[in-house]
Amino acid sequence: MGKGALERFCRLRPEAEHFLERVYRTRGMSARTCHKVLRVARTIADLEGSKAVSKTHLAEAVGYRALEEKIWEA
Known part of the structure; x- marks a missing residue:
């Protein structure tokens, strides 16, 4: 799922958007990792x-x- 599809199909509720922004900053996630998390969340x-x-x-x-x-660290 590309960026356009993510924006189209992974609509976030406002509280979810704030949560994702906070997790993105605190965990030091890359944009790629953030997109992977969004795809899994969309599946859920x-x-x-x-x-x-x-x-x-x-x-x-x-x-x-x-x-x-x-x-994978172990």
Whole structure:
């Protein structure tokens, strides 16, 4: 999913947008990592039948990303 598709299909609720910005800054995420997190969050939202990505969806996606980083560091 490219940048245009992300903007079109990964509509964020306002609280989700603020959460993502905060996580992006505090974790030092790259734009590429941020896009990966957005794609996973969109998938989670789809599985729940939600049209918009919520803060909960993003938090779950960030959690999976943290778990992935922990596994590959070991």
